[in-house]
Amino acid sequence: DAKTTQPNSMESNEEEPVHLPCNHSTISGTDYIHWYRQLPSQGPEYVIHGLTSNVNNRMASLAIAEDRKSSTLILHRATLRDAAVYYCILRDGDAGGTSYGKLTFGQGTILTVHP
Amino acid sequence: NAGVTQTPKFRILKIGQSMTLQCAQDMNHNYMYWYRQDPGMGLKLIYYSVGAGITDKGEVPNGYNVSRSTTEDFPLRLELAAPSQTSVYFCASSHLWGGSYNEQFFGPGTRLTVL
Numbered sequence: 001d002a003k004t005t006q007p008n009s010m011e012s013n014e015e016e017p018v019h020l021p022c023n024h025s026t027i028s029g030t031d032y033i034h035w036y037r038q039l040p041s042q043g044p045e046y047v048i049h050g051l052t053s054n055v056n057n058r059m060a061s062l063a064i065a066e067d068r069k070s071s072t073l074i075l076h077r078a079t080l081r082d083a084a085v086y087y088c089i090l091r092d093g094d095a096g097g098t099s100y101g102k103l104t105f106g107q108g109t110i111l112t113v114h115p
Numbered sequence: 116n117a118g119v120t121q122t123p124k125f126r127i128l129k130i131g132q133s134m135t136l137q138c139a140q141d142m143n144h145n146y147m148y149w150y151r152q153d154p155g156m157g158l159k160l161i162y163y164s165v166g167a168g169i170t171d172k173g174e175v176p177n178g179y180n181v182s183r184s185t186t187e188d189f190p191l192r193l194e195l196a197a198p199s200q201t202s203v204y205f206c207a208s209s210h211l212w213g214g215s216y217n218e219q220f221f222g223p224g225t226r227l228t229v230l
Binding site: 036100102107 | 146148155156159160165173205209211218221223224
């Protein structure tokens with residue numbers, strides 16, 4: 001499985017933008033880039049995903065490098081409720097592959113948001 | 116929709132005891148998953164199912180068993196509890212069909228302690 005590398009922790013101030021980086025230099029052509037987050041004492045929740053183009057939704061934006069070897073999750077205005085562990089995950093998009101549908105979680109980035 | 120529900124929320128077992136962790140989803144999802152999360156770590160996949168009657172091992176299946184007799188339910192069985200199985204267990208579900216992927220929805224978790 002292709003691996004991702006994220007910083008262990010990051011800090012932000014409330015109402016400021018946050019850029020969470022992720023490196024995935026061994027990404028394959030069929031790998032989707034997914035982001036999930038886990039709030040304290042809760043199960044993970046989906047944030048966003050993309051393949052090649054930048055993506056936006058109501059929660060965040062995902063900026064994908066042209067060579068796809070890195071990506072950045074952007075929270076436009078951090079709130080205290082955004083304090084969580086953020087996981088960058090590569091998902092095999094090959095429907096015939098043995099890892100299709102599976103997610104492999106790393107340790108993620110702990111985001112602290114200061115008031 | 117209730118989403119993904121898990122019971123119990125908490126449980127303490129003695130070494131050698133058995134128990135079943137229950138998981139149910141009401142979204143008609145075909146894929147279901149069981150993960151465990153040790154303190155300070157990311158989630159690890161135990162077992163998953165692509166539909167009723169079909170299950171397969173994940174990354175850490177030893178000491179666990181699963182069955183999937185209906186679309187809605189995916190119980191996880193611990194036969195001989197060991198201290199190493201002390202963890203938080205998350206169930207998740209998603210719908211994958213013909214290359215179209217939707218995100219995984221996670222339950223609230225079961226916190227299991229084996230003494």
